[in-house]
Amino acid sequence: MRQVAIIGIGQTPVDEHWDKSLKELAGEAIFAALHDAGRHTADAMYIGNMLSGILSKQENIGGLISDWIGLPGLEAEKVEAACGSGAAAFRAGLMAVSSEEVDSALVLGVEKMTESLPIETTEALATAADADYESAQGLSFVAINALVMQLYLHTYGWKHTDFAPFSINAHANGLHNPNARLHEAITQKDYNNARMIAEPINLLDASPTGDGAAAVLIVPADSVPANGRPVVKVTGSASATDTIAIHSRKDPLWLAAAEKSARKAYDQAGVGPGEIDFFELHDAFSIMSVLSLEACGFAERGQAPRLGMDGQITIGGRIPITTRGGLKARGHPVGATGVYQIVEAVQQLRGEASPTQVEGARIGMAQNIGGSGATIITHIFKKE
């Protein structure tokens, strides 16, 4: 397998983009990534998107977007793994380049969510859960995560307020990301007093959705032009699934697919959690940050809240997370999120993330989750 490098990144702000359609958002991110790479085209495009069919009445967006960006004829397809669609598309692009079927690939994540009624968006998001055994029973996606968080608090004896550091850290970092949806520092008091959504998840445990697009351009590592910029290589890539319904898992507090994909990615990259300089994890809800950190070996089972309380997840800490705001503050345009995480990891490795730059960052990890842990894709990147 030939090694792959990321040579271009682009993104739109995550926001309510009332004046831009799905394809217009996509075009902005793609042109930015191509411009960043100094290229005009690519051999193929892999698109992470979850909800275009339901919310925009538009499938077949490979052809739509290729045409819109002035590259009709381009090989293009959509990859869907719920909120993990972005990283799944990245992995598809990675395999296309490493198989030598294509010599360069655009990976796009795009989602247009805010022009629908909130109830429509909630129903659409519920398609990430088990239609027969979860959604049909009235369980919304936040309610599923609330059950998991409730069980976690009960099992390990933490208080809800112990989760505040994850949201405080994300908001503190997002403040400095011009593409973040929320630019607002929050305090422990704000967290404690936030409006309850689905007990114990309150408004500041939950990430906001949004419209947005992010894109990267990948090529074989041995074809990267020397332009003085650090070369960001993909050194680990793995994807795994778990049961879609939480109740089917032997241990609903263990993200088996996170453990499996992270372990495989660590093995490929020849590193362990101790060597990861920062971790763009999937904090759709604060409970998911905790479960990801544990499954990926950054904390003992039941102990990840301690990382937050000890300040180890901040920029200067042992394992900085959500360094550009994460899902919580950058926002969660679901099928695009996985590509935003990768764009942000590249910013860190290039040293372009000031003032939330992780000093000396050489190895970064990104993890994207579809459903409540049903599909989890982990990537490791290295600066050379």
Place this chain on the structure above:
Amino acid sequence: MRQVAIIGIGQTPVDEHWDKSLKELAGEAIFAALHDAGRHTADAMYIGNMLSGILSKQENIGGLISDWIGLPGLEAEKVEAACGSGAAAFRAGLMAVSSEEVDSALVLGVEKMTESLPIETTEALATAADADYESAQGLSFVAINALVMQLYLHTYGWKHTDFAPFSINAHANGLHNPNARLHEAITQKDYNNARMIAEPINLLDASPTGDGAAAVLIVPADSVPANGRPVVKVTGSASATDTIAIHSRKDPLWLAAAEKSARKAYDQAGVGPGEIDFFELHDAFSIMSVLSLEACGFAERGQAPRLGMDGQITIGGRIPITTRGGLKARGHPVGATGVYQIVEAVQQLRGEASPTQVEGARIGMAQNIGGSGATIITHIFKKE
């Protein structure tokens, strides 16, 4: 790039499966493919599906189906390219195996369409067209194809009744396929008198939708066990797009993406149309058969109806098409169709297609189309 072979095939009948859900259909096809290959598992699964989110309120089907078939943890994702989703998923699996990221891949095509109201299905299928410029104007998918057929008749001077051989041939072949949706021979008179759907497309120009699943297991060609069965290798694979809206094309009667992907596949396989022994084409509407044959070099522009009238598309003819019934008679469970085509090509190459076996078939081609030509994927297979 390492060569890939298909070592297992499986399918359910295309039908109204009121007693089977999406995952149950998927399981049947997967178990059949694994059984056929003499295996119990695979490293990953690529799923072609278009409408699960809209019609079954279920996305994230990678996790759902992996769990259902007793392989939780399996890497799995959905690939969507409208009605071309099946072949797009096959191409994703092909790249995964050829990149050496995985050593075996299940490719599944699955669609569950008939438990929805017909109007819901029609609206869902319209997401394959341009939401802003086609669907929103009230153009259904059949209406788009009707405009194309009307233009073809006008431009080249054929009569509607000249298209009958395509439907007659598909029905004649489907009669012998136990998995076909329709088992009914039709005559020129039946065709001429069929109920009009969207002028000039009548009921016998249009393929029926349906529920169904088809699956194949692919592995590196050099790892195929010697079991006396012919080895079916993938020798050509290419995908291309065109504008999603018909009106944006310079020539609405030319499938540019079919030409582009076929030419690339021919080059890879080192063959031309003259060496193709049979062609599983995408006859969603009879006009699409004609346009495919022309774009792939089997007929001059405007002359493909002649192939039908001269009997050259039948089993004993120059270029047998839709040898197991095609979309017209086997049925068109949209996201599954591309995998059905590949299963049927393998049956032909193994010599398992009696009594519609193409004698001495060594090289077969399958072409799957998403939208009215917006995404077209072409594969060439060779028996060794």
